[in-house]
Amino acid sequence: MRIRKKKHLAERLDGVREVLLVAMRDIPNVKLANLDKRYIDFKELFLNEYPVNLEIGCGKAGFILECAKRNSKENYLAVELLENIIVMGAEKCLKEQVKNVRFFNCGAEYLPRYIKPNSISKIFLNFSPPYPAGTYENRRLTKTELVLDYKDYLIDGGEVLQKTDDKDFFEYSYNQFEKNGFIVKDISSDIESGKIENIQTEYEKKFRKLNMPIYVLSAKVNKE
């Protein structure tokens, strides 16, 4: 039974190859992978020079597909660790004929292999697993090593936008960005008041239904 399920997933992943640029099963361990650069030429990929944005931990990709539909003059890269989840987003992308999104099935740690420095305008971190501080902190998507990677990918003036329901994780991330030279702002109230456009993610919809507070930050990079 389990074997049949896996086989079915492999077929579905093959079916989305057109939009799936990186597949977890095709890459070696992270240290070897990041030494062997395979930078992606975005102009060649999207056939335009529009800004490129990145979401890490896209889940079923509802957020990024909506961003892409609303902003046809921007391009989007969606990164997700779990292949059974990313396949759903990639299938939706093909079904709805969204042309400005591509998917990476890998962990955030592998991205230095594919993303050139100074090439990304915005990075979205939406409801990344908060993992408790201490033992599991090393898995957080705002640990120092990754924050420095984000700084590297972003163009001058580029920005990380992070949403979470976890106050401790929000405060940790805020400090991490500030400590590493970003200009950080808590924009939670601007999102609530509608001053800044908000596209709700799958997790966000669930949390909002439960009236849970949502914390949002903007971390801008100044490279001059």
Ligand SMILES: C[S@@+](CC[C@H](N)C(=O)[O-])C[C@H]1O[C@@H](n2cnc3c(N)ncnc32)[C@H](O)[C@@H]1O
């Ligand atoms: C709680 S879900 C949120 C999904 C979506 N962003 C949303 O808001 O509905 C977090 C997602 O991040 C992914 N994730 C966690 N760590 C990751 C990593 N290191 N690299 C890429 N994706 C990761 C998980 O597999 C999961 O799908």
